[in-house]
Amino acid sequence: MSVRTRADLAALPGYVPGRTVPGAVKLASNEVSLGPLPSVVAAIAEAAGQVNRYPDSGATAVVAELAARLGVRESQVSVGCGSVTLCQQLVQATCGESDVVVFPWRSFEAYPIITQVVGAQQVRVPLTAGHELDVEAIVAAVTPRTRLVFVCTPNNPTGTALTAEQLDRVVSAVPSDVLVVIDEAYREFVDDPAIPDGVEYAKASWAHGRDNVAVLRTFSKAYGLAGLRVGYLVASEEVTEVVRKVFVPFGVNAVAQAAAVASLRAQDELLERCREIVAERTRVREALLGMGFDVPPSQANFVWLPLGERTAEFNEHCMAHKVVVRAFAGDGARVTIGTAAENDQFLAAAADFPS
Numbered sequence: 001m002s003v004r005t006r007a008d009l010a011a012l013p014g015y016v017p018g019r020t021v022p023g024a025v026k027l028a029s030n031e032v033s034l035g036p037l038p039s040v041v042a043a044i045a046e047a048a049g050q051v052n053r054y055p056d057s058g059a060t061a062v063v064a065e066l067a068a069r070l071g072v073r074e075s076q077v078s079v080g081c082g083s084v085t086l087c088q089q090l091v092q093a094t095c096g097e098s099d100v101v102v103f104p105w106r107s108f109e110a111y112p113i114i115t116q117v118v119g120a121q122q123v124r125v126p127l128t129a130g131h132e133l134d135v136e137a138i139v140a141a142v143t144p145r146t147r148l149v150f151v152c153t154p155n156n157p158t159g160t161a162l163t164a165e166q167l168d169r170v171v172s173a174v175p176s177d178v179l180v181v182i183d184e185a186y187r188e189f190v191d192d193p194a195i196p197d198g199v200e201y202a203k204a205s206w207a208h209g210r211d212n213v214a215v216l217r218t219f220s221k222a223y224g225l226a227g228l229r230v231g232y233l234v235a236s237e238e239v240t241e242v243v244r245k246v247f248v249p250f251g252v253n254a255v256a257q258a259a260a261v262a263s264l265r266a267q268d269e270l271l272e273r274c275r276e277i278v279a280e281r282t283r284v285r286e287a288l289l290g291m292g293f294d295v296p297p298s299q300a301n302f303v304w305l306p307l308g309e310r311t312a313e314f315n316e317h318c319m320a321h322k323v324v325v326r327a328f329a330g331d332g333a334r335v336t337i338g339t340a341a342e343n344d345q346f347l348a349a350a351a352d353f354p355s
């Protein structure tokens with residue numbers, strides 16, 4: 001007799017990580033190409049010597065460092081095993097089986113999977129023809145059953161970001177008992193002054209009695225700690241309190257906590273790397289536009305090529321040129337901005353793609 005499991009899981013697509021191919025340049029997972037700074041490696045090594053002890057379950061050193069830098073109370077910060085885990089906790093903390101999570105689509109691949117795993121309902125709101133979040137359609141999708149709205153800005157995988165006006169439109173239209181989660185995994189790569197800082201935006205919202213605005217950020221992208229799994233939530237206390245109730249004990253390991261604190265202390269140097277990636281983003285996008293590709297403006301550390309039916313062919317073509325990109329079949333390819341040399345290798349492959 002086979003084990004009886006949840007029938008709905010049979011239809012659940014697995015999360016597809018970017019491929020790692022020996023000998024090829026990996027531009028598939030929005031990681032930064034450079035390794036951790038020496039000060040961060042030293043903190044990791046020191047923490048490694050104490051792993052016989054359980055980690056600090058509340059990640060208090062990380063929380064204290066973040067709260068001080070962001071100008072919020074420690075009780076308004078929650079740390080998780082990657083921000084993807086916090087996404088899951090947010091859905092668990094807000095939704096029962098008939099409740100609905102609204103999110104843009106295409107967007108972060110984990111939203112539909114997490115929502116189904118938790119057992120809640122989902123509404124995917126298509127992007128605009130310009131590959132942007134469709135603010136009016138998101139507002140229109142919210143019903144009395146909606147408990148949570150994910151707003152991914154800059155959006156993964158299209159790179160487009162919401163202006164303060166667009167964010168206001170969502171936040172002011174959504175009832176104040178529906179949680180709006182601004183997923184800012186790529187905030188550190190934003191250089192357009194029209195794009196608001198989500199944490200500042202949330203703080204201003206709370207000051208106006210809008211406690212339903214929350215922000216997710218991660219150490220995986222700009223801070224270069226993808227392999228250690230640390231992310232954080234900045235939210236009102238009523239939200240952080242319930243998010244903590246659904247956490248997995250000791251979910252953020254001790255090495256990750258030490259690395260996160262060391263990375264915050266080396267923030268200036270890490271953010272300088274981000275500025276270089278932003279300059280490369282501009283160079284790569286302009287080169288692609290020059291080759292005739294359609295590339296929406298990106299505020300993240302990747303660019304989006306909406307190749308539609310030619311996506312799989314482009315993917316194989318890049319692979320043959322030893323460049324791994326992230327293809328979403330039938331839709332488009334997302335290409336992470338790497339070092340100048342890696343980007344050149346990708347651009348050479350793209351230039352050779354038959355038009």
Ligand SMILES: *Cc1c(COP(=O)(O)O)cnc(C)c1O
Pocket residue numbers: 030081082083084085108152156183185217218219220226229230231
């Ligand atoms: C990468 C990413 C995350 C999560 O990253 P973690 O590694 O789990 O912290 C969250 N949201 C978006 C949109 C992402 O692209």
